[in-house]
Amino acid sequence: MTVPQKLSFKQQQLIVREDAIVDAVNGLLAKKGYDLMTMDEVAAEVGIAKASLYKHFPSKEALAAAAMIRLLENTLGYVRSLSADIPAIAQLRAILQWALQVRMQGGLPTLPAENTTLRDGLINNMKYVGKVLDLNELLGDLIEQAKKEGAIRADLPTEVVLFTIYARSCDPSVDYLKMMGQYTDVQIVDFLLLTCFNGLG
Amino acid sequence: MTVPQKLSFKQQQLIVREDAIVDAVNGLLAKKGYDLMTMDEVAAEVGIAKASLYKHFPSKEALAAAAMIRLLENTLGYVRSLSADIPAIAQLRAILQWALQVRMQGGLPTLPAENTTLRDGLINNMKYVGKVLDLNELLGDLIEQAKKEGAIRADLPTEVVLFTIYARSCDPSVDYLKMMGQYTDVQIVDFLLLTCFNGLG
DNA sequence: GTCTATACCATGATAGAC
């Protein structure tokens, strides 16, 4: 934990620069995915030379990891900001809605599935794994509470519900619907929330 | 349309070889995706030299297109084989179940989303696009029938249901559940069918 | 710490002998 303290101008400048880099990576990761994202593109988007990237982050993997960790931190922040007074199912709904909104604004890299190179690098990143576990636990508790309240089917194991919610935040049907251009972002989010929690039938 | 006729031994041999190539591509496409699949791997899996691949298919894109087209043809074949006597919703359920089973056996390349290089090549492939449209129409009709029968929510546009079903056949939660190793393939398919058609609640 | 220039490597694609 860093002690909140006045930072020198140079340190502040460094943080701003690195934040801009992570912003660019986040967007490119969401748009093209890890493998198709090139360091040239990142450098061009930030407006610095490619070699300068490597002064801040030792590798492409580290860069992606930084973006994923910041995303997880934001998510954890949102989840913790929710009032415990509202029903668990409403909290879960709000979380998925939040994730989809972030994504529609171009800010949600799809989670690493089996097929990506990135995965191997991330599972060896303790900071990343730790935050994933934190989030899993928070959401897992919410899911079990929602089950007790009868708002989620009791015959579904908690992990199944958890993975389903993760998967919905990356659901490709959002992209397809957006490409059609026939519905607003809000409508698309509503459709997905409906099919996720209520099903097609 | 080819006239069913005796083929020379050489022609048969060629077809068998090309089928083996498409088999390998199909598996690699499912396992790693288009971008991470290399022509060296394909050649190694088939057991021929890389240059020989290019005698059969002019490019990596053409190879992938052949695999996608064969997959679509198989899917169309299955859909058309279903009896029109059973309710539309049961047919849709069976189709998703079939797709998931094919996938669990390692045979379902994930559909090209926005981020892949493959997409641009495929949308210019008339044969591929034609078959996609055929499948869209068949499934669209089934969905509208199911709506009339009250088995699918009337407030969901048909395209939303269609894309949702496509998305479920590629759902990453299947991979996550499979990685856990705690459930059988049959159980995983059942979970996904349940969450898709009945929802979490 | 930023730049230009480059090393080094993997990959898609091809040439040419058999």
Place this chain on the structure above:
DNA sequence: GTCTATCATGGTATAGAC
């Protein structure tokens, strides 16, 4: 049609001047 050997490109990463 299959092979071995090779090319051209584009990618990550680094060296060295300022």
